[in-house]
Amino acid sequence: MKLYYSPGACSLGVHILLEEIGKPFEVVRTPVAEGAAKTPEYLALNPKAKVPLLIRDNGRPLTELPAISYYLAGLNPQAKLLPADADLAADAMEMVEYIASYVHMQGFTRWARPGNFAFAEADYERTKARGIEMFLEGLNLLDGKIAGREFAVGDHFTVADAALVFVSRWATRADVARPANIEAHLQRMKQRPSVLRAYATEGLDF
Numbered sequence: 001m002k003l004y005y006s007p008g009a010c011s012l013g014v015h016i017l018l019e020e021i022g023k024p025f026e027v028v029r030t031p032v033a034e035g036a037a038k039t040p041e042y043l044a045l046n047p048k049a050k051v052p053l054l055i056r057d058n059g060r061p062l063t064e065l066p067a068i069s070y071y072l073a074g075l076n077p078q079a080k081l082l083p084a085d086a087d088l089a090a091d092a093m094e095m096v097e098y099i100a101s102y103v104h105m106q107g108f109t110r111w112a113r114p115g116n117f118a119f120a121e122a123d124y125e126r127t128k129a130r131g132i133e134m135f136l137e138g139l140n141l142l143d144g145k146i147a148g149r150e151f152a153v154g155d156h157f158t159v160a161d162a163a164l165v166f167v168s169r170w171a172t173r174a175d176v177a178r179p180a181n182i183e184a185h186l187q188r189m190k191q192r193p194s195v196l197r198a199y200a201t202e203g204l205d206f
């Protein structure tokens, strides 16, 4: 298994899952801000020019955080990355999908890449402001969902916790405060060996 990641990007969610599974895997540093996902070699593997990219043991590339999360959970039932109960498993995937498609792609990306959303540079500031609104709307909704829980869903670590880590740490990048339960969850997750190892490999300091 080989993960192409960019430090601190959404690929961190996959990196944490691979650490949780505990089987040997390779990582390839692919800093998107330096254009590393736009080289001909990378585009041959992933024409979407994005991370995360997972190369499966059979050599087939897989992209999209929810699909990779589902794949890794299914392949490694012993790691219990999805709850055995179908109701809770669906809740976990619902959270991963909401984080990937709304909080990340609609909210945070509007702030980080206003040029992908606005027609004119004059609109960048209000596009970014709208992105932060959507990002915080998402974090607040998730904050309510995890209230009173140690883990995002059910009674053990799942794919939803890994996704929550990468998106909630981005509040620091955007210089906005995390809602209380999201903050407490991030601090708890940062004590897990898997998260510590992924942070150390990626060189993350918050």
Ligand SMILES: N[C@@H](CCC(=O)N[C@@H](CS)C(=O)NCC(=O)O)C(=O)O
Residues within 6 Å of the ligand: 006, 009, 010, 011, 032, 037, 049, 050, 051, 052, 063, 064, 065, 066, 100, 105, 113
């Ligand atoms: N829908 C994709 C989103 C992937 C994505 O947007 N990744 C960002 C990093 S967090 C990226 O590679 N961006 C490249 C760029 O902005 O140039 C997923 O869930 O995996």
